[in-house]
Amino acid sequence: MSHGPSAAGGSLVAAPADHAHEPHVPVFTGARRQELDMILGRYPTKMAALLPALWILQEERGWVSEGGMAEVAGVLGLTPAYVKGVVTFYTMYHQHPVGKYFVQVCTTTPCNVCGAEDVVKAFLQHTRCGELGLTSPDGRFTVIEVECLGACGFATPVMINSDFLESVTADTVPDVLAELR
Amino acid sequence: MGYPHKPHARESVVLSEHFGSAEARTLAGWRKRGGYQALEKALGMAPADIVSVVKDSGLRGRGGAGFPTGLKWSYMKPGDGKPHYLCCNADESEPGTFKDREIMRWTPHALVEGCALGAYAIGAETAYVYIRGEFTEPLQQMNAAVQEAYASGILGANAMGTGKRLDVHVHKGAGAYICGEETALMNSLEGKRGNPRIKPPFPAVSGVFGMPTTINNVETLVAAVEVVKRGAAWYKGFGRPDNPKSTGTKLYSVCGNVARPGNYEVPMGFPFRDFLHELCGGPLPGRKFKAVIPGGASVPIQTMEEAEATLMDYEGFVAGGTMLGSGGVIVFDDQQNMVKQIARLARFFAHESCAQCTQCREGTAWTTKIMERIRDGHGTYEDLDTLLDIGEQMTGKTICVLSDSCAVPVASGIRKFRHEFEALIPKKQGTAFVAAAVA
Numbered sequence: 145m146s147h148g149p150s151a152a153g154g155s156l157v158a159a160p161a162d163h164a165h166e167p168h169v170p171v172f173t174g175a176r177r178q179e180l181d182m183i184l185g186r187y188p189t190k191m192a193a194l195l196p197a198l199w200i201l202q203e204e205r206g207w208v209s210e211g212g213m214a215e216v217a218g219v220l221g222l223t224p225a226y227v228k229g230v231v232t233f234y235t236m237y238h239q240h241p242v243g244k245y246f247v248q249v250c251t252t253t254p255c256n257v258c259g260a261e262d263v264v265k266a267f268l269q270h271t272r273c274g275e276l277g278l279t280s281p282d283g284r285f286t287v288i289e290v291e292c293l294g295a296c297g298f299a300t301p302v303m304i305n306s307d308f309l310e311s312v313t314a315d316t317v318p319d320v321l322a323e324l325r
Numbered sequence: 326m327g328y329p330h331k332p333h334a335r336e337s338v339v340l341s342e343h344f345g346s347a348e349a350r351t352l353a354g355w356r357k358r359g360g361y362q363a364l365e366k367a368l369g370m371a372p373a374d375i376v377s378v379v380k381d382s383g384l385r386g387r388g389g390a391g392f393p394t395g396l397k398w399s400y401m402k403p404g405d406g407k408p409h410y411l412c413c414n415a416d417e418s419e420p421g422t423f424k425d426r427e428i429m430r431w432t433p434h435a436l437v438e439g440c441a442l443g444a445y446a447i448g449a450e451t452a453y454v455y456i457r458g459e460f461t462e463p464l465q466q467m468n469a470a471v472q473e474a475y476a477s478g479i480l481g482a483n484a485m486g487t488g489k490r491l492d493v494h495v496h497k498g499a500g501a502y503i504c505g506e507e508t509a510l511m512n513s514l515e516g517k518r519g520n521p522r523i524k525p526p527f528p529a530v531s532g533v534f535g536m537p538t539t540i541n542n543v544e545t546l547v548a549a550v551e552v553v554k555r556g557a558a559w560y561k562g563f564g565r566p567d568n569p570k571s572t573g574t575k576l577y578s579v580c581g582n583v584a585r586p587g588n589y590e591v592p593m594g595f596p597f598r599d600f601l602h603e604l605c606g607g608p609l610p611g612r613k614f615k616a617v618i619p620g621g622a623s624v625p626i627q628t629m630e631e632a633e634a635t636l637m638d639y640e641g642f643v644a645g646g647t648m649l650g651s652g653g654v655i656v657f658d659d660q661q662n663m664v665k666q667i668a669r670l671a672r673f674f675a676h677e678s679c680a681q682c683t684q685c686r687e688g689t690a691w692t693t694k695i696m697e698r699i700r701d702g703h704g705t706y707e708d709l710d711t712l713l714d715i716g717e718q719m720t721g722k723t724i725c726v727l728s729d730s731c732a733v734p735v736a737s738g739i740r741k742f743r744h745e746f747e748a749l750i751p752k753k754q755g756t757a758f759v760a761a762a763v764a
């Protein structure tokens with residue numbers, strides 16, 4: 145397996161710990177508030193900063209909770225219901241906590257004809273997730289199938305958190321996972 | 326893998342010339358390769374003159390529809406007192422397509438330059454580059470290039486010392502194929518659900534933030550840079566002499582069952598047979614090509630015989646019964662079952678439907694259900710007619726063409742690979758029996 149230059153930065157980055165059951169520190173303070181203010185300066189409306197603000201939230205917390213949506217709604221002058229309507233449209237915001245390593249395997253046609261389904265099976269087996277979308281008993285992995293990742297010539301591409309791996313095969317899955325230990 | 330291949334001798338590398346060079350990613354390296362000369366030249370021209378050059382070059386949109394770029398730019402009326410916007414479509418999610426990704430990974434400054442140039446040409450001060458959220462590395466490269474361009478005064482309030490304001494902002498998507506549709510992209514950029522909008526009004530009248538907007542694909546904008554730098558006549562020199570409607574070079578992404586997948590850049594009118602067998606290395610050892618989808622998942626499937634007789638340009642692909650589309654070439658060999666793969670495509674479209682329009686929401690879902698039923702050996706002959714009928718109801722009836730796109734591979738698949746469908750339908754079953762008896 146080769147990560148090629150795509151695994152920019154080299155090492156695999158772990159998602160932030162899941163603070164689902166801890167009281168939240170507000171996200172948009174300090175440096176994160178400044179980042180949001182800079183982003184707001186790019187658009188004529190506050191609403192346009194919604195996707196970027198949700199990204200900041202997810203980077204900080206690992207997922208987008210109802211409380212987090214309310215917080216984003218607060219800083220952008222939107223209603224929580226509106227924010228939820230937007231969150232649910234997109235596939236990349238996690239609406240519940242996921243494993244420390246969130247594994248997305250492309251199985252759309254171009255990858256499918258190159259054996260992507262075997263790659264999924266290998267991940268499910270070696271991570272002990274058992275089923276797509278379930279988190280492994282040790283809380284480390286969640287594996288899902290994803291639609292075309294825009295890297296079809298490098299079948300099978302796999303995203304682990306924000307790391308983008310290319311040319312993964314069923315045989316190289318154990319090596320990929322070994323790097324995460 | 327991962328690194329681009331060395332260009333094949335028969336490629337015409339213009340946009341992909343510097344793929345694979347780490348140095349070309351930096352501002353200094355890009356300038357060394359002639360970077361930002363086109364922008365400098367453009368900023369010394371009147372916007373209308375840039376539009377004429379692009380019109381004259383024959384450049385057409387590389388995002389899928391092939392709309393003439395200069396004409397699109399000419400719809401923007403300078404001096405109307407409204408802010409104008411340029412949106413760069415870097416949502417690249419059409420299955421089979423991964424060329425914009427490589428442009429942004431390897432030559433991010435080419436796109437920054439293209440955005441600045443395009444914005445100036447349409448009377449805009451601001452360009453947004455909407456990049457799909459999964460593109461980790463292209464996002465990093467583009468953010469770094471934009472930063473460098475601001476730091477060196479190429480962008481900002483006094484762009485290249487001309488006193489003109491030019492801003493380029495990178496906007497990260499969050500996972501949705503439909504956000505590649507131009508009006509859905511605008512809604513998404515505005516912080517809304519990515520539902521396509523009814524047209525008219527067209528973006529040039531009321532686009533992002535309700536203002537006049539032009540939207541262009543990544544490859545279109547980097548090609549415009551070369552057009553301005555080297556001239557319309559030079560650009561028109563690529564292509565077949567008997568077809569002035571398709572000019573320039575085109576980047577094709579090749580994937581599926583092929584010996585050397587990757588991006589290839591060839592002039593318009595290149596023979597598809599040579600492309601597949603020479604450049605891409607033909608089939609994998611011991612296998613045979615069976616079918617090709619030449620322009621991303623939304624265009625009709627070609628049999629190998631059809632593909633091998635096709636010339637690769639907008640008109641050539643139409644003559645071959647399909648479309649150039651996004652240039653995502655998906656190759657299937659004799660080990661693939663077409664029913665299974667078409668079912669998978671249908672599932673893709675069902676997953677990605679925004680569900681606004683009934684025909685699309687219901688049609689993509691039912692098409693998937695029936696396709697998978699046939700795949701699993703529970704189909705009937707009537708199902709084939711039902712699929713074609715649903716497909717007709719899904720075509721030309723919705724706000725955007727995602728619905729039509731789902732019907733396309735199914736209809737062309739049934740027409741061209743009917744035997745594979747029939748082989749999966751249980752025999753001695755009502756209709757089949759009658760059909761056999763009549764025959």
Ligand SMILES: Cc1cc2nc3c(=O)[nH]c(=O)nc-3n(C[C@H](O)[C@H](O)[C@H](O)COP(=O)(O)O)c2cc1C
Pocket residue numbers: 385386387388389390391392394414415416417418419502503504505506507508540541542543545546725726727
């Ligand atoms: C469902 C759908 C998805 C699309 N996805 C993309 C895309 O990912 N990238 C793109 O450039 N164009 C995409 N398009 C085409 C755009 O709507 C638009 O035509 C294009 O960005 C215009 O740019 P161009 O004139 O430079 O080609 C899509 C269209 C549809 C209907």
Ligand code: FES
Pocket residue numbers: 250251252253254255256291292293294295296297301420421422
């Ligand atoms: S189909 Fe897998 S990346 Fe495109």
